Amino acid sequence: MGDMSREAAEAAIDVLLQERREFPPPAEFVSQAVVSDPGVYDQAEADLDGFWLEKTRSLLDWFQEPTTGLEWDPPHCTWFADGVLNVSHNCLDRHVAAGRGGKVAYQFVPEPVDEEERAITYAELLADVCRMANALRGLGVGKGDVVGIYMGMVPELPVAMLACARIGAPHVVVFGGFSAESLGERLESTGARVLITQDEAWRKGAGVPLKTTADEAAKLAPSVESMVVLRRTGADVPMQEGRDHWWHDLVPGQADTCEPERVEAEHMLYALHTSGTTAKPKAAVHTSGGYLTYVALTHRWIFDIHDDDVWWCAADIGWVTGHSYIVYGPLTNGATGILYEGDPMFPGPERHWQIIEQHKVTQYYTAPTLIRAFIKSGPDIPERHDLTSLRLLGTVGEPINPEAWVWYWKYIGGERCPVVDTWWQTETGGILISPLPAIVTQKPGSATRPFPGIAASVVDDQGKAVEPGKGGYLVITRPWPGMFRTLYRDDERYVSNYFARFDERTYFPGDGSRQDEDGDFWLLGRVDDVMNVSGHRLSTIELESTLVEHPAVAEAAATAAPDSFTGQTPLCFVLLRAGYEPSDELAAELREWIGQKIGKIARPKAVIIADDLPKTRSGKIMRRLLKDIAEGHELGDTTTLRDPAVVDDLKRRADEVLAASR
Ligand code: WTA
Numbered sequence: 001m002g003d004m005s006r007e008a009a010e011a012a013i014d015v016l017l018q019e020r021r022e023f024p025p026p027a028e029f030v031s032q033a034v035v036s037d038p039g040v041y042d043q044a045e046a047d048l049d050g051f052w053l054e055k056t057r058s059l060l061d062w063f064q065e066p067t068t069g070l071e072w073d074p075p076h077c078t079w080f081a082d083g084v085l086n087v088s089h090n091c092l093d094r095h096v097a098a099g100r101g102g103k104v105a106y107q108f109v110p111e112p113v114d115e116e117e118r119a120i121t122y123a124e125l126l127a128d129v130c131r132m133a134n135a136l137r138g139l140g141v142g143k144g145d146v147v148g149i150y151m152g153m154v155p156e157l158p159v160a161m162l163a164c165a166r167i168g169a170p171h172v173v174v175f176g177g178f179s180a181e182s183l184g185e186r187l188e189s190t191g192a193r194v195l196i197t198q199d200e201a202w203r204k205g206a207g208v209p210l211k212t213t214a215d216e217a218a219k220l221a222p223s224v225e226s227m228v229v230l231r232r233t234g235a236d237v238p239m240q241e242g243r244d245h246w247w248h249d250l251v252p253g254q255a256d257t258c259e260p261e262r263v264e265a266e267h268m269l270y271a272l273h274t275s276g277t278t279a280k281p282k283a284a285v286h287t288s289g290g291y292l293t294y295v296a297l298t299h300r301w302i303f304d305i306h307d308d309d310v311w312w313c314a315a316d317i318g319w320v321t322g323h324s325y326i327v328y329g330p331l332t333n334g335a336t337g338i339l340y341e342g343d344p345m346f347p348g349p350e351r352h353w354q355i356i357e358q359h360k361v362t363q364y365y366t367a368p369t370l371i372r373a374f375i376k377s378g379p380d381i382p383e384r385h386d387l388t389s390l391r392l393l394g395t396v397g398e399p400i401n402p403e404a405w406v407w408y409w410k411y412i413g414g415e416r417c418p419v420v421d422t423w424w425q426t427e428t429g430g431i432l433i434s435p436l437p438a439i440v441t442q443k444p445g446s447a448t449r450p451f452p453g454i455a456a457s458v459v460d461d462q463g464k465a466v467e468p469g470k471g472g473y474l475v476i477t478r479p480w481p482g483m484f485r486t487l488y489r490d491d492e493r494y495v496s497n498y499f500a501r502f503d504e505r506t507y508f509p510g511d512g513s514r515q516d517e518d519g520d521f522w523l524l525g526r527v528d529d530v531m532n533v534s535g536h537r538l539s540t541i542e543l544e545s546t547l548v549e550h551p552a553v554a555e556a557a558a559t560a561a562p563d564s565f566t567g568q569t570p571l572c573f574v575l576l577r578a579g580y581e582p583s584d585e586l587a588a589e590l591r592e593w594i595g596q597k598i599g600k601i602a603r604p605k606a607v608i609i610a611d612d613l614p615k616t617r618s619g620k621i622m623r624r625l626l627k628d629i630a631e632g633h634e635l636g637d638t639t640t641l642r643d644p645a646v647v648d649d650l651k652r653r654a655d656e657v658l659a660a661s662r
Contacts, residue, residue, distance in 0.1 A: 019402045019443065019444060019445045019446075019545075021402070021406070021443065021444055022441050022442070022443055023409070023418070023419070023441065023442040023443070023444075024441045024442075025418060025437060025438045025439065025440070025441070025442075026416065026418065029304075029391065029392075029417075029418055029437065029438055030438040032306075033304050033437065033438030034300055034301060034304050034305065034306065034438075035301045035304075035436060035438065035439070036438040036439060037439075038439050040301075040436070040439075040452045041449075041452050043452070044452035044453035045452075045453070048069065048070065048453055048478075049068075049069030049070055050069075051452070051453055052069050052070070052079070052080075052293065052453065052481055053066065053067075053069050053080075055293060055297050056080055056083075056289065056293040056481075059292075059293055059296045059297060059300075059332065059333075060085060060090050060289070060292060060293060060296070060332070061085070061089065061090055061094045062083050062084065062085045062289075063084045063085055063086070063262050064082070064083055064084035064085075065083060066080035066081070066082050066083030066265060066289065067082055068080065068081055068082055070478075070479055070481075072478070072479055074499075074503075074504040074505045075494070075495055075498070075499035075504040075505070075507075076485065076486070077479040077483065077485070078265070078266050078290075078485075079265065079266075079289060079290030079293075079479075079481045080265040080289040080290055080293070080481070081264070081265055081266055082265075083264070083265040083289050084262050084263065084264055084265070085262070085263065085265065085288060085289055085292075086165070086166065086168075086260035086261060086262060086263060087162075087165040087166075087263075087269055087288050087292055087328070088129055088133075088162040088163070088165040088166035088260055089166075089260045090292060090332050091162060091165075091327075091328065091331035091332055092122060092125060092126040092129060092162065092331065093126060093260070095122045095334045096122050096123050096126050100122055100334055101121060101122050101123030101126070102121050102122075102123065103121060103122050103334065103336065104119045104120065104121055104122075104336045105120055105121060105122045105124075105125045105331060105336065105337070106119075106120045106125070106155055106158070106336075106337055106338075106339040107119050107120075107310070107336065107337070107338050107339065107359055108120060108154070108155050108339045108341070109338060109339065109340045109341065109355055110202070110341050110342070111202035111203070111205070111340075111341040111342025111343065111346060112202060112205075112342075113347060118155065120155055122334070125155075125158075125159070125162075127256040128155075128156075128159045129159055129162040129163050129166060129258075130163075130166070130254075130255065130256050130257050130258035131251050131252065131254040131255070131256055131258075132156075132159050132160060132163035132251055132254075133163040133164075133166040133167050133258040134254040134255055134258050135163075135228070135250045135251045135254050136163055136164070136167060136169065136194065137167055137258075138250075138254075139194055139225075139226050139228075139245075140193075140225075141164075141167065141169050141193060141194055142167065142168070142169065143167065143168035143169065143261055143263070143267075144168065144169070144170070144268075145169045145170075145193050145194075146169065146170050146171070146172055146190050146191055146192045146193065146271075147160075147164050147169050147170070147171050147172070147192060147193065147194045147195075147196065148171075148172050148173075148174065148183075148186070148187045148190070148192035148194065148195040148196070148221075148224065149161065149164075149171055149172070149173045149174070149195070149196045149197075150173075150174045150176060150178075150183055150195060150196070150197045150210055150213075150214055150217075151173075151176060151196065151197060151198050151201070151210065151230065152176050152198060152201025152202065152203070152208070152210065152232065152341060153201075153316060153317060153339060153340065153341045153342070154198065154201075154230065154232060154339075154341060155339060156198070156230050156247065157173075157317050158317065158326070158327045158331075158339075160196045160228075161173065161270075161317075161323075161327055162327070162331075164270075165269060165288075166258060166260050166261065167258075167260075167261050168261035168263045168267060170268040170269060170270050170271060171269075171270045172186060172187070172190045172192055172270065172271050172272070172273075172283070173270070173272065173317065173318055173323070174186050174187075174273070174318065175316060175318025175319060175617060175618070176201050176208060176210060176316075176318055177208075177318075177617040177642075178617070179213070180213045180214075180216030180217045180220075181217075181220070182281075183213065183214065183217035184216070184217035184218070184219070184220025184221050185220065185281065186273055186281060186283070187217060187218070187220070187221035187223065187224055188220055188221040188222075188223065189281075189283070189488075189489065190271055190283060190488055190489075191223045192221065192223055192224055193223055193224065193225050193226070194224070194225065194226045194227070194228065195214055195217075195218065195224050195226075195227045195228075196227070196228045196230075197210050197211055197214045197227060197228070197229055197230070198210050198211065198229060198230035198231070198232045198247075199211050199229060199230070199231055199232055199233055199234070199235045199237045200232060200233040200235045200237075201232065201233075201341075202232070202233065202341055202342050203342060203343055203346075204342070204343045204345075204346045205346060205347070207233045207235050209235070209237075211229055211235075211237040211238075212237060212238070214227065215238065215240070225243070226243055226244070226245065227240075227243055227244045227245065228244075228245050228246075228247055228250060228251075229244055229245065229246055229247060230247040230248075231246060231247065231248060263288055264288075265287065265288055265289030265290065266287045266288070266289070266290075266485070267287060267288045268285055268286070268287055268288075268485075269286050269287055269288045269291060269292075270285075270286055270323065271283040271284065271285050271286075271488040272284055272286070272320055272323060272426055273426075274425070274426045274427065282487050282490070282493065282497070283487055283488035283489075283490075284320075284426050284427045284429075284484040284487060284488075285484055285485050285486050285487065285488050286429050286482070286484055286485070287485055289481075290481030290482060290483070291328070291429050291430075291481065291482050292328060292332055293481050293482075294429055294430045294480060294481040294482025295324040295325070295328045295329035295332065295429065295430045295482060296328075296329055296332040296333055298324075298329065298430045298431045298434075298451060298482075299324075299325055299329030299330060299332075299333055299335075299430075300329075300333050301436055301451075302394070302420055302422060302431055302434050302435075302436060302437070302451070303325075303363045303365065303392060303394060303420070303437075304363070304391070304392055304437055304438065305330075305333055305335055305363070306362075307334075309335060309336065309362040309363060309391075310336050310337075310338065310359050310360055310361045310362050310363075310389070311330055311335050311336065311337045311338070311361075311362065311363050311365075312337065312338040312340075312355070312356070312359075312361045312363065312364050312365065313325040313326045313330075313337065313365040313366075314338075314340065314344065314352065314364065314365065314366040314370070315365070315366070315367070315396075316618075319426075319618055320424075320425070320426040320429070321365075321396055321397070324429060324430050324482075325365065326339065329430070338355060338359060338361060340352075340355060344370055344373070345373070349373075349374065349377040349381050350381050350382075350384065350385065352364075352366075353381065353382045353384070353385035353387060354385065356385070356387055356389065356390065357385045357386045357387065357389075360389035361389055361390060362389055362390060362391045362392070363390070363391060363392045363393070363394070364390060364392075364393055364394070364412070365393075365394035365395070365396065365422075366394070366395060366396075367395060367396060367397035367398065367618075367619055368395055368397060368398045368399070368400040368401070368404055369397065369398065369615065369619035369620070369621075370619065371395065371400070371404050371407070371408050372404055372548075372554055372555040373555075374411075374412075375404060375407050375554050375555075375577065376554035376555065376575065376577055376578060377578060378577070378578050378579075379407070379410075379411040382411050382412055383411065387412060387413075387414060388414065390412070390413060390414070390416075390417050391417055392417050392418050392419075392420065392437055393408055393409070393412060393413045393417050393418070393419045393420070394419070394420045394421075394422055394434075395408070395419070395420075395421050395422065396421075396422045396423075396424065396431075397618070397619065397620065398525075398620055398621075399445070399523045399524065399525055399541045399545075400421055400444075400445060401445065401541075401544060401545040401548040401549075401556075402444035402445040402545055402549075403444075403545065403548045403549050404548060405419060405421065405444035405445060406444050409444075418435070418437035418438075418442060419442055419444075420434050420435050420437055420442070421434065421435070421442075421445075421446065421447045421448070422434040422447065423447040423511075423521070423523055425509055426484075427483070427484045427498070427509070428476075428480075428482060428483060428484070428509070429482030429483060429484060430482040431451060432450060432451055432454050432456065432476065432480070433447040433448065433449065433450050433451070433454070433456060433521050433523075434447055434448065434449075434451065435447075435448040435449065436449075436451075436452075443520060445522060445545065446516070446520045446521060446522045447520075447521050447522075447523055448520045448521065449519070449520060449521070450521070451480075453480060454476065454480055455476060455477045455478045456474060456475070456476050456477070456521065457474075457475055457477065457515075458470070458471070458472040458473065458474055458475075458513050458514055458515050458521070459472050459473050459475055459502070460472050460473070461473075463475075463502040463503070463506065466514075468514075468515050468516060468517050468519075469514060469515075469516060469517065470514060471512055471513070471514040471524055471537070471539065472512065472513065472514065473501075473508065473511075473512060473513070473527060474508075474509055474511045474512065474513040474521070474523070475502060475506045475507060475508055475509075476506075476507040476509065477505065477506055477507075478505070479507075483507075510526055510527055510528075511523055511524070511525065511526055511527065512524035512525060512526070512527045512529075512530060512539055523541075524539040524541050524542075525539055525540055525541045526623070528623070529541070529623055531559070531560030531568045531570060532560075532567055532568050533560075533563075533566050533567065533568050533569060533570065533601055533602070534566045534567060534601060536601055538570065538601075538602055540557075540558040540559065540623070542598065542602075543556070543558035543570055543572060543594060543598070543602060543604070544556040544557060544558050544572075546593070546594050546597045546598055546602075547572060547574055547590060547593070547594065547607070549597070550590060550593050551577070552576050552577060552580040552586060552590070553574045553575070553576065553577065553590065554574075554575050554576060554577040554578075555574065555575040555613065556572060556573065556574045556575075557572065557573045557574075557613050557621045557623075557626055558570050558571070558572045558573075558604070559571055559572075559573075559623060559626035559627050559629070559630045560627070560630060561605055561630035561631065561654075561658055562630075562631055563605070569604065569605040570594075570602060570603075570604035570605065571604055571605050571606060571608070571626075571630045571654065571657075571658070572590070572591075572594075572604045572606070572607045572608070573607075573608050573610045573613055573626070573650060574590060574607055574608070574609055574610065575609075575610060575611075575612070575613065576609060582609040583609075586609065587606065587607045587608070587609055588607075590607040591603060591604055591606065591607050594607075605657065605658065606654075606657040606658075608650065608653050608654060608657065610646075610649070610650055610653075611646075611649070612643065612646045613646065613650075614626065614638075614641050614642075614643075614646050614647045614650070615641070615642050615643075616641065616642070617641075617642055622641060624636060625638065625641070625647055626650075629647065629650055629651045629654045630654060630658070632655065632658065635647055635648075635651065
């Protein structure tokens, strides 16, 4: 105990769990891999500018090739500043010009099972984008004008984004699950002039009313002069004379060619609000040349993209994962991708496996939250499908519990596919920490190594590197091409939020991490998710991973409750796997389980067996609310929750268990 508290004083976050399983790249995978030379790490390190200039020239088609790489005026930077290009030209025209116009860009799978799928080729996508670009120009949109997009997962969404890119108009995509107020604020603060939306989006067999929500939002955003409305479900929606245009009236008659705007490398491609739950949303600004280079290379190398692959990133385009790995990365690489419109559990939990089987998907990329939902519904569902086309699996969005990683590897990957755990953020534009699947040994729960050229480390409060095995703050110590350049119209906050914690050369993403003896990174969640029990700083992810190792537990969330004796005490919530019934005995057993596996210090006040957990619309557990519950506060803003009713029940039950110790 004495030793432990001395260590605790030195380390920023205590690390009590040690996962030891290792999965080296399978030989068969290595022999066919796009990149299998470990020398790529040293190459990037030896000559960073040279590495990236060579990559951008080989991956992109520049109208004027850049001669400079990084120019760094901390905390700001530019990449390839003297280059001139167009993003949509790189995603479309050059593939068509090279004779690949007949290749499928998107295999669109509608949510309604009785509706026909659509295969959209690069040539068709180019023509659609040109028509939409011409329509936008007709509405007076020009280079630098912001366009808002509020749509479901339909092919017209990437068409709209690429049309903006074609004419140099930055887009602001707002996820279709957001409320009128959230949408209005995002449009107003970015000064969007046009809003592209649809009547309704399909979700779990019902229509989500996007157009009426957009109407409400527009009242809060006077900058919006016009709306373009796609008819999707056919619902009857009000159209405002003079402001609103049906897509089918405005777009099809336009010319199917459109001269792409030649923009400088640092021209703003888009702003996207971070998924964080802070009161005032932050809009990360991404620019053209560096971003496109970065997403193209990370997509190709990390996911091992070959010409005949069928790639599926199962995220929503409304989040950065969709921007980078459904739209810009894959299209730059000329890949074929699945675009699935609907809910992963509609009409049942087998939907994704059916799609993989039918289209012979080769790489599948999703989030831990969905993997946990699949675990909950049981392995017999994927086992009924032929998933042998899969060659690689990926995850993103949260730390993945080792048990969930191994389940994914076993039941979805057939013990055959590398699993890449990819760490990144809206701000980083693309993946920063992930295995290169043919080079780096995978470890369940670890995102392993920084991508070539990325400089990451783990530091303490003073910014001093911590020893291997010790927890601390993750920092990135030099720029990379895909990095956000600022926060839209709020550069001051860019500096104070991300570069003031240490110094202006050190990007602080807000996550805790540790490095093991091999130098591999283990992400510990947001640093605000750390609790202090009798002087020990415990990371919630460790408690959660331990609970998920218990056979009865499908999903777990840990938070801290105030405790008059120990300062804080863990409080855990769990969802059970199919076949297990809630009982007081099981709750007590789970509490002891943590005591045994991690140590008495981590034994929670209580484990509450719940029916559901509060999640944001992007599937992240909403820790701020769990904290409110545990601290006995009035519940904060619940508007970004998927199902606000969930928290009331949890609060009632937590109040019962905690009453005694408050
Ligand atoms: C978390 C999503 C652990 C992290 C691309 C980060 C992860 C935040 C991982 C960004 C991972 C994302 N392991 N944590 N592989 N990937 N995160 O902006 O806390 O929606 O800061 O971007 O998600 O979320 P965002």
